[in-house]
Amino acid sequence: MFNAPRNEEEIGEVFVKVQDDLKQLKRSLDKIPVNERGKILDIQTLDIAIQKTESSIRKHAEDYLKRVTKRLLVLPSIEDEHKTAQIPKWKPPVKSIPDVSPPRTLLPMASPGEKMSAAIHLLYKPVNSKNRSTKNQKFGLSLPDVHKKRTKGANHHTGSVESFQANEPRGHHSQAKPEDDAGMGLIGIKSRCHKKLECKSEPISSCSTTSREGTPPLITKTPPPSTNSKSMDQGGMMQDQNYVAKSHQNLPATPPLIVIKYPFTIINGRVDPMAVDFHYFKQSCSLSWSSVVVSLEALEKLLRDFAVPLAKVIGERLVELGLNLDIGWRKVPPITLLSALENWEEVLDLVLRPGQRYKGEGGTEAAAIRIQSCWRRHVAQTAYLWHCRRKWAVGTIAISWWMHMQMRRVRKALQARRFRQLENYRSRAQHLATNWKHIQSSKRTIIHIPSLGYSQRQRLNLRGFDILQNTQISRLCDIRDENVEVIYVCPRHLEEDTLHYYTSLLKGDGATDKLDTETTEASSGIRRFIILTPEALDYFPTHNMCLSTLLKYSPHTLKRIRHLIQGKEAYIVGRVAHVDDLAVADELGVPVLGPEPAIAHLYSTKSGGRRIFTEAEVDVPPGRGDIHSLNQLHETLAELMVQNMDVQRWVFKMNSELRSHGTAYCDKCYLSCYNWALQEYHHYGPQLWNTQWIQESVLLRYLDEIPEWLARYARPVKTSCYPNWACFLKTFLRQGGVVEAYIPSDSITCLKVDLLLEPGGEVTMLSCGDQLHASCQLEAVGSTVPQTSVHPETLNSICMRVGQACLQRHIVGYVSVDLVTFLSHNTMEQKVWAIDLDLAYSDQLAMTQMLLMITGGTLNFHTGCLEVPIRMTEKCSEQQIAAKPPVLNRYAVIGIHLFHSNLSMLYHYVFLKICKAHGLGFDTKRKQGTVFALYDSNDRCSIGMITVSEDLQRALVTFARNLSVIHQEISSSKMQGETNFKALSKNIDDVLQMTAQNKLLALEDKAA
Template identity: 55%
Template sequence: MADIPKHEDTFEDVLVQVEHDLSQLKYNVGKINVDEKGATLDIKVLDNAISRTQSSIRRHADDYLKSVNKQQLVLPAIEDLPKQTLKIYKWKPSLEGLPDVYSQKKTLDALFHETKVKPEAVESLAVTKAKGKRVQYLPEDELQPVIKPSLLRMSIQHNIMTLQPRPELHWSKKELDFKPEKKSKCQMDSQTRPRRKVGESKHLFTSLPSLPSQITVSDRMDQMEIQATTSFVTEETEDQSEDAQTSTFTIVNGKIDPMAKDFICFKGRFSWCWSSVVEVLEDLTKLLREFAVPLAKVDGDNFIQLCPSSDYGYSKTLSKATLFSLLQNKGDVLELVSRPGQRYRGEGGRDAAATRIQACWRRYFNRTSYLCYHHRKNAAEVISMSWLLHYQRCQVKKDLQAKRFRQLENYRNRAEHLAENWKHIRSSKRTIIHIPSLGFSQSWRQNTRKYDILQNIQITRLCDIRDENVEVIYICPVHLGEDILRYYDNFLSRNGADSSTSQDLLCNKRFLILTPEAVDHFPTRNMCLSTLLKYSPSTLKQIKRQIQGKWAYIVGGVGHEDDLDVADELDVPILGPEPAVSQLHGTKSGGRRIFSEAGLEVPPGQGDVYALNQLYETLAELITQNIHIQRWLFKINVQRRGRDTAFCDVCHLRCYSWALQRYQYFGPDLYHSKWVQEFVMQKYLEEIPEWLIYYTQLAKCSRFQSWSEFMKFFLRQGGVVEAYPPSENVTHMTVDMLLEPSGEVTLLSWGDQLHGYCHLDIVGAIIPKTSVHLEILHSICMHVAHVCQQKCIMGYVSVGLATFVDHSTMKQKIWGIDLEIGFSDQLAMTQMLLMATGGTLNWHTGCFEVPMPVKEKCSEQEAAAKHLVDSRYAVVGIHLFHSNLSMLYHSMFFKMCKYNYIEFNKKENEGTVFALYDSSERSTIGMIAVSEDLQGALVTFAQNLSVIHQEILSSKKEEETNFKVVITNIEDMLEMIIQNKNQLMD
């Protein structure tokens, strides 16, 4: 065995001397009064001390390492082992509690990125126990990390800076310093204990300067040993090993006891980053004092993750949640802190409470002021916007009124010009713009089904071209298919009229069918045709090109304000009254007033009913005064053709039989006295509301499904209550006449009405009329036309009359029941009848005359020279409906009719002619049956309906049709005609 070198170690003395120099330096620094004026701190003194310390440590460390490397270790003798009384402890550091040098290396690499360590500058690392006079060295080949002298110097400077007093803390400088002359208990005990060999002592947490990022480790075990060696130093005895491994200390009432063992151990563990720890502790203690936390235990292990991994030195402060996470008893602390008002029990609580109260008050005051301001601002905005909208609305209203007034003035000027030149226009070539518009109110239009088809029923206006001087531009409310266009083209061509159904701008034919482009933009709005044409600039331009340089005027339907707009745009007159006049006198109530002024007898009734109480009182009074009337009708002002009418029979009134007894008891003269009728009227008034609800029937249920719906619309639009003629045989007839602008009156069509479901549902007419004498009819029409002209009504007017035999006098009575202003459906179908037969309606004879068929012995020229004519009768069906018709295309329908010999014979002027209305649904058609006598026309019409019904009848589908009802009514009429003939023969 080699001899053990016996020389005295002076390395520990050097370390003691260094510590003494540092203490002396600290004492000198402490004597400097920074507050004194002119006092300065000499940095050179610090620099000299650090340099001297560095050189001395380097020199002695090199000598010591050389001596240790040459020293041979001698194992103790075997016989000496039992004599040893000192227990040898093996050094087994806990690898789980070791700090991660690799993560610290990255952090220090960022902190000391300017310092680079070269591999050749390797120096030995000494871990010493200063107070125990025992030094432990590591072998040089196992010490892979290299510490540069400049880095060691920076570490010593950093430790010196941590010893300087911090004015922000609440403890003094002396309380935070480790003074060399004062020894802790663990240090004093360590001097009385025997020395231990390398690896036998326990390790206490002491931090040396961290290694640069360029340091490399050979393998995983070497790295773990180096980390354990460089991070831990044996400093305490066996009984204090547990305190060395723990880093928890207590904060009482927000203050730290610097002399407490736990805090001293904690400070020794974090001395390498004490500046960051102090800043964290400052914030933590301040937070605990603010919330008056009596006891808080700080978990030092969290500082390992918090301090090295966060750039706390560069941030202002940590969040409260982060600070509370450093506590072991954070659950109790958070429970205490979360108590209401706990913040105001701690340090500065009164100021914080005052600040909070003032802030809340200022917030409430400012918030209230802002809400008041915001409310006033919103109110001002609403008022200003309302006023602006009101002003704009008034301005637009004024502009519209001015525009309407201008259009009305233009209409009147053009009407005067039309009246002055009417005779010249009638005798010269002219263009008629037919617009079959139904300008009803919006509510009425929205509640009407198939409104476009109803407007297109008058497509037979095309037959006005039978006058050689007339060209027709027909505005169609629906898109017609090629089948319908080809049908009317062939029909008009066969009857000697050139035609064109194409929309070519260069066509010069005598009629043109145009569909406004706005039909595609408003498919579900049920807008009247005039409005659609108003919003169709392309169609208006095309009409302008067609009428340029020609006499032209507009023939409309039911008047609407947009008629004036269209006429103003086209700069043509309207053959009709002003829209306001038409809407005033074209209603049921207006017709009653005109008939009364014309001296025509009207049914007992009352017009302009707009309230429910008014309806009850009026009805009770009428029933009382007209006790023989069995049925009362309720008509809406804006309805046409008798549709959408309700009726109720008085036989359902419980007091009606009692009223008849009163009438028979008092007699006709005394019964009409006021005191008798007042009592009867009171009885009626009590029963009428219930009577109307349970016994009122609707003539046609296409629009309204119940009495309540009908009554709601009746009171909104206004209506008429009038009596139905008190007879079983009542004949209704319609007369169409033209009130020319020049003042003349021309009768254009007359015929008895053909009814459907009841006498109020008009589906067609029988031409010519047979129920009223011609002279009486002419007189009535002239009187009505004279009153209409006084009301500024011109154009086409239809008069509806009802004739029956009064059983009390056995004389014929004629009541005026309906007045319609505008081109009627009957007149449109009459034009088609005259076009198909080439005949005329002779006003003087009252007959429907057609040219006599040409025989073989008589040429056409001779027949024309002799004016040979023959009379015909025609049954015209305008609104014939069958749901199964939609299953057949028009081509198949005509083939079916031809197969069943349903066609028109042009030579004989007998047969059947159809009118088609639409290409999509195809469920509504018009039909005209012509024959030599009335009985033959009725039979032909009924047979045609029966054959068509049998051909399209389907057993799988339930049809909706009025064919059966019309056939039944025609059969009743035929029976009546046969009975009349038999009576005449007898």
């Protein structure tokens, strides 16, 4: 522990000497001659006095410091930290100093508008804001007051010596910390410079006079150090340690300086040491020169680096920088150095000028360094980017290869699984073919999956895809065979009213006791059919997945089916074949009554159907299939038109055409060379026309005009799918298609025949009917059963040949054949053309099963009649039974795709009550009336309808009347809705007229 110095009177002796020197300065100032009218004072005398005072003060301070440095300083004890040091006051007598300052003038190098008084400026600059609290501490001393307020017209200062205190400049004297400017560049610093350069000392009136131009005011003075001085640097600069009572901390502080603004200039980055202004500046800060010289050297280097020709330095600001910025000039941004300049704006503009750095000192080396660094950076960056690209490429290749291998493994696994499923399908199909007779005669379970296994593009383009799959809900009627149990997989959730309707419908024939659903349990009796809905339907409501795919991803439904068919003979009846049919069959372990998906997709196209018809030696329209290029289309069409001059319209069908969506046509009459070609045909005659050299000229003419003819006059049948020929042609060439001749007759009848190609090798006809059309002649919405347009033997012959051709290609299951019949104009004989082949369970067959269910009849394809047995009452005598046949013929009209948007406003039970009120029902005793098929419980826009009557004409009239009644009940004059009822009614009227004409012709023939 060090002992504090006891002789505190030495401080007073030093200040006594300072007081004496000030008295001498006062006497010297009294002797200065003053001109009251504002003439310049004798500055030489003032200069001598100031120099003498400065030397005396320096000498006394050095003597005191020598004595102080030899003593040991003692830190105050903690217990005395809050006590005030008792320092004896020393009050020497001081005479008042008269004010002899002349009027204010402008000092050289001062900024415009800045007026300075010729006085001694006392500046006190603490290092930081914490040391500013020491400005009001007296340390037991009273200094002479040299900062008295000067009143207007007064010639001297007033006030007592005891009240003398050194006033600290405020406001503009606050010094910014070096770290405030750290990190700032030269750009965007003008606004900051304005704020920093405003920090100038306010002029304080003193007893000194203003100096002349080139003559400095009084030099810097430092008060004597107190007893708490800690150390002094080698250059003689003192640092005071002030005690801050409030914060209880001992913080180093810069000694208060009394500095006057000493401007000097730096020319070309060099200070002239012989210049008078710099000489006076150096003298004014001699005590702190070691700190100031560092800032001055840094400023000079900055000016030399940027080749600044002239810089005006504010000495006061430079001293502040030297005292306050102790962290090293290398970390100080240039803005801090430029803030010490009076013409900082000009210097800043010059420093910010591009390329200015390379004009100054070491500019060539700096430019070389910059170029080399930029080039090295460019080379390094290029190498780094190239490395990053290669690294990214390596990662991408690795990930791609990993994904490729993963996909390859998955693909191989899927291929192996599908191959295994196909092998299992073939083995089960062989078992089904071997035991088919036994299975048909014994109890069996049929799993009906009405799945439309179209491509994804086709499924997404079909509106109401799930409703289209459920149009075959009448497959439930297979239970009319007592040995059959039906499991129907439904693509929609059915409401209670729909389930109750089918329960009542099936109970009417006594074929079942109840309807069992997935959520209900059997109460009594055996379960003859079950309706199940896959749970995956709730997870994929908008994906338009086929029913087989939904069932494949429904493990609970598969488990339920597996449990229901356990220990029973069962097989699957699908619709349009899909690969997921094999997956479902493999999961359930049952065979599929249908062809392989690949074979089904090959021969269910338009081109595949034509190949089967050709091999079955069935008449087909003139045409050609498997067209996949534009040149092939033009050449084929030209050849067909030359060979068939009587055909007026040509039809273009896509291979995957669905319900006439992929069909277009073009009339031959719009061809410009048609009349000329017709003249050539009549000129040579039909016999010579088949010669190739005769047809060559017409063929070349057709080839030239066909492209333009198709582009202008070809029209798609459904413009909703393909608005123009260009869109249709693009899809047609991608999928491939068929060019066929349209039937060359105005009286055309289309009929559909459903066949069962049994695995045992037999062909069985299941249904046949003449088709009914709505707005589009190529799209059927219903049919009349049985068909009456073709002789039964002719129809049976055609169907047998087609069936055998399909069996030769391993096609089994349900097949439907579309035929057209017309009278030839040349021979007046009936012709039958086969136009389409569908390897699927048809909607007509499903509705025919319902027809046979409600009537209890059978279709006799040898006679072409629907035979319905009539139950005889007990009261009838034996003669009446013998007189009346037990079987009657009935005719039915089946409406499969009836659509009306206003049906959605009625619930099914309300709709059925309205129909019952109008007498639209079925008489189970007479086996005639109307029956409806309900497809959907939510939208309710599509329905099916069957009318049964004694003859075809009455059945057609009943059907048309039912459509009219339903339309009137659900429509108003302002809300007709979207429907096909009207178009279908018009078609029925045409059929009725044709039927009447046929009857008239038949009567005439009999009469003849």
